[in-house]
Amino acid sequence: MALSKFLGLFLIHIALLWSSCFAADPFVFYDFEVSYITASPLGVPQQVIAINNKFPGPTINSTTNNNVVINVRNKLDESLLLHWSGIQQRRSSWQDGLPGTNCPIPPKWNWTYQFQVKDQIGSFFYFPSLHFQRAAGGFGGFIINNRDIIPIPFGSPDGDITILIGDWYTRNHTALRKALDAGKDLGMPDGVLINGKGPYRYNDTLVPDGIDYETIDVHPGGKTYRLRVHNVGISTSLNFRIQSHNLLLAETEGSYTVQQNYTSLDIHVGQSYSFLLTTDQNASSDYYIVASARFVNESQWKRVTGVAILRYSNSKGKAAGPLPDPPQDEYDKTFSMNQARSIRWNVSASGARPNPQGSFRYGSINVTEIFVLKNKPPVTIDGKRRTTLSGISFVNPATPIRLADQFKVKGVYKLDFPSRPLTGPPKMETSVINGTFRGFMEVILQNNDTKVQTYHLSGYAFFVVGMDYGEWSENSRGTYNKWDGIARSTTQVYPGAWTAILISLDNVGVWNLRTENLDSWYLGQETYIRVVNPE
Ligand SMILES: [Cu+2]
Incomplete structure (x- = not known):
């Protein structure tokens, strides 16, 4: 422009x-x-x-x-x-x-x-x-x-700690971009960073000397810390865990959850979780904080592990020995999905307003429009390697969609995004979903690729009502959680599986619906939902 x-x-x-x-x-x-x-x-x-x-x-x-x-x-x-x-x-x-x-x-x-x-x-x-x-x-x-007048469903924590985890390449972003433009895969990341820092040297052969690592300082005696953990990485699902400590899940992306203990949790690209951590250990040594690559060949991906240190102020020494184990579920592909299904909305807690989160009974609202969005492995369109959503590889317009609307510029985009995946050859389009203001939209995200995709929608928190392996069908609705599915903005879709979400279209605007996997997003796996107030 x-x-x-x-x-x-x-x-x-x-x-x-x-x-x-x-x-x-x-x-x-x-x-x-x-x-x-x-x-x-x-x-x-x-x-x-x-x-x-x-x-x-x-x-x-x-x-x-x-x-x-x-x-x-x-x-x-x-x-x-x-x-x-x-x-x-x-x-x-x-x-x-x-x-x-x-x-x-x-x-x-x-x-x-x-x-x-x-x-x-x-x-x-x-x-x-x-x-x-x-x-x-x-x-x-x-x-x-929260505003002071709104109760929080847990005691005021003794500390509030942000932890950013993510896979990382030693090539800079322009080199990564060039590789994608040339139709190449990025390959295995070079590591996982925690708050911008490399791994603690827990193993002399895997971690070189002289790397600066993150230390989280806490006080002993049963103090409680709120850890806000975000996967800000490129495309790697990470398993997050802290040696000898439970993670009490309390909130995800703006919704309080039913509080449950996890020994570890899978955090997919773009997702955010709050855990309550209690300093209930004897501090005989420091403890490892680990974020390790998930669903990969672990012997090849050993270096792709983030390690930070949890240090009690009365700690008696350095962390030593092996890292705490990741989930041992090589032969159980439902373990991670069951963990995701166990994350429930705390319907009786107050959200941002004094009334309970669950006073919006999403399960009793009639769906007004249904979209099945399917992604597949990358394809070649016009000689270029591209990713698609329902057979369409999104092309960003020269004029932002929101501004085209504002200034009534015609022909910038098409409002013709299909409600079912296209069956013909894939194409490059600026094709946008036409959402109905105050409608209630059901979106089925079907991942027919070989790795986990996470999808994010701007402008809304949607209800995650179901996920399962196989191809979604009308009968799948029988498995939906109609009561306490979590409201959030970023959900994972396992490979060869689907995730169903419900969206109350009460926010006017042009909202990005995209994969958070940065390489897939870069190559076109996204669209927008346009919601206009007809008045
Ligand atoms: Cu967003």
């Missing part, structure tokens, strides 16, 4: 912004300077994207209904957008920071995001959404605290 036109839109944006925020609610301000720095998280110097010279970036700390203002200065050599994953952008779709909603921020430019975190609580993260930049960093946590 020409700069002059961009400037015009920019000024109009400012006008829109100031009219859309509620002046009575408090503001929180952040200045983000986004630039390259050199870091060596795995012992190899490489170019990393930092915010205010920090990698990972700072945690945004807000409270329900705050107006959040983030002034972003782009000091990269390419355009930039920041996406606030899981923030619903009520009436502010054009702040979502995706190519379908915003014009990219050119190098050396400034852009101020402003939005209200309306009626939300919970644990989220932000990341750069263009050009495969997330593979180089630029991410950070995003917390929305």
